[in-house]
Amino acid sequence: MDTQELIKNQVTANPVVLYMKGSPKFPQCGFSSLAVQILQACGVQNLTAIDVLQNPAIREGIKQYANWPTIPQLYIHGEFVGGADIMRSLYESGELQQMLENPVA
Amino acid sequence: MNLTEEIHARLQSLQPSHLEIRDDSALHAGHAGNNGGGHFQLTMVSPAFTGKPTLARHRLVYQLLADLMPHRIHALSMQVYASDEAFKH
Numbered sequence: 746m747d748t749q750e751l752i753k754n755q756v757t758a759n760p761v762v763l764y765m766k767g768s769p770k771f772p773q774c775g776f777s778s779l780a781v782q783i784l785q786a787c788g789v790q791n792l793t794a795i796d797v798l799q800n801p802a803i804r805e806g807i808k809q810y811a812n813w814p815t816i817p818q819l820y821i822h823g824e825f826v827g828g829a830d831i832m833r834s835l836y837e838s839g840e841l842q843q844m845l846e847n848p849v850a
Numbered sequence: 851m852n853l854t855e856e857i858h859a860r861l862q863s864l865q866p867s868h869l870e871i872r873d874d875s876a877l878h879a880g881h882a883g884n885n886g887g888g889h890f891q892l893t894m895v896s897p898a899f900t901g902k903p904t905l906a907r908h909r910l911v912y913q914l915l916a917d918l919m920p921h922r923i924h925a926l927s928m929q930v931y932a933s934d935e936a937f938k939h
Contacts, residue, residue: 774925775878776927812909813909814912814920815919815925827904827905829927830904830928831908835904
């Protein structure tokens with residue numbers, strides 16, 4: 746399976762997927778850490794976190810997949826939501842909480 | 851031209867009425883996964899953002915800087931506003 750196909754499977758098979766540097770317990774970057782904190786504040790239980798530092802092919806491939814040059818990247822039900830700045834603004838406006846509760850299938 | 855000035859110059863095509871770029875590179879030097887590129891914080895108001903969702907605004911900025919990422923710019927944090935919504939936040 747090529748990397749783009751692998752990513753597509755990951756984001757569609759899991760409801761909430763975060764591509765990040767490090768793990769939720771030990772994030773290796775301030776933006777990834779912020780992203781995890783926001784999801785925890787939203788009460789997300791079913792987070793699939795993928796550490797791109799453990800997988801160079803995914804680290805490069807994810808940038809092409811969403812045509813987005815930075816990590817972290819959040820996907821909800823297969824849809825690309827954004828990076829840490831967008832997560833923060835969606836969280837502050839309450840939209841992120843709604844997206845997590847009422848995902849568009 | 852330093853990198854902050856270079857970013858400033860690139861973004862002029864969006865005709866910003868306000869553009870502030872802060873170089874935070876010193877705060878992040880050498881952390882895991884950083885290949886030496888800089889960290890920047892950008893606040894920008896532009897008529898080009900009117901009617902566009904945040905995701906599309908970030909893409910506009912990224913497009914203008916594409917060849918600088920990730921080697922010279924490692925991370926770019928953005929606050930982007932359309933002209934008519936500036937400073938309501």
